[in-house]
Amino acid sequence: MSVDIHPTAIVATGAEIADGVSIGPYCIIGEHARIGARTTLASHVVIEGHTRVGEDCTVRNFANLGGPPHHTGYNGEPTELVIGDRNKLWEHVTMHIGTPQAGGVTRVGDDGMYMATSHVGHDCTVGDNVILAHSATLGGHVQIGDFVMVSGLAAVHQYCRVGRYSFIGGLAAVTKDVIPYGLVWGNHAHLEGLNLVGLKRRDFGRDTIGELRSAYRLLFAEEGTFQERIDDTAATFGHSAPVMEIIDFIRADAGRPLCLPEREV
Structure with missing residues (x-):
């Protein structure tokens, strides 16, 4: 299986290009890039830095992957961006490498869809089957669980955690941790x-x-303290793995407060 590189593309010496890769017009591929088998880059894609793109991905026009982090403490260190397999990245998507202060890796899972102008900031960890709609933005150090949907123009504050299977509505400004399965x-x-x-x-x-639903109503009711409700929910629904995933998420050490209901449930 051959590699298809358009004559106007620039591929630096040292870049690792696997079998079946297609690189379209005016793409620029840096010397430390690694592109997995059967991945397709449309026109004007820039892959720089120490960036690995997995197999069977599609990257559309003008996406920029592996650019330096927007972090005042970054001084050109060889940190990384690692993107998994079968992802679809649309026009003008940006994903940045990590910082030495946070381990040096921005990591994106498999089977995701990243719509036009969406952004994954430095040191983020993004799970599998994640969707970022148009212009959705993840600040630095954000953790996104599997099967999360971030709607258009929504922004997630740096250091926030977003649990698995949760949904973030359009235009939302998320400054606190979102429980698994939450909306x-x-x-x-x-x-x-x-x-x-x-x-x-x-x-x-x-x-x-x-x-x-029953656990949610108990956990966020008005009666008792929040800690008492956490303990009661764990005691009542300890047999339920999804409920305990929420409890474990709440009990875990976190850099941001928890996103709570505005009104009584």
């Missing part, structure tokens, strides 16, 4: 409930969704 909305974003549409689309059963 948040607003500026600043507040917890609006559970991501029920997403759970049904991902084939979560009726019993599991029912347990999550």
Whole structure:
């Protein structure tokens, strides 16, 4: 299987290009880039820095991958951007390398879709099957779980955690941690409930969704302290792996506060 490189593209000596890769017009590929098998780059794609793009990815026009982090303490160190397999990156997507202060790697999982002008900041960890809609933005050090949807023009503050299967509504400004399976909305974003549409689309059963809804009501009720409600929820639903995922997420050490409902549930 051959490599197809358009004559106007510039591929630096040292770049590693696997079999079946297609590099379109006016792309620029740096010397430390590694591109996996059967990945397609449309026109004007720039891959710089120590950047690895996985297999079977599609990268559309004017995307820039591996640029230096927007961090005043970065001094040109050889940090990395690692992108998994089967991702679709659309026009003008930007993803930055990490910083030495945070381990030096920005990591993006498999099977994601990153729509036009979306951005993954330095030192982010993004899971599998994630969707960033148009102009969605992740600040530095953000952690995004699997199957998360970040809607158009939404922004996630640096150091925030967003749990698995959660949904962030359009235009939301997320400054606090979002529980797994949660749905948040607003500026600043507040917890609006559970991501029920997403759970049904991902084939979560009726019993599991029912347990999550009951646990949510108990966890965010007005009675008692929040710590008491956490303990009560864990005791009542300890048999439920999804519920305990929420409890473990809340109990974990975190750099940001928790996103909570605005009103009584």
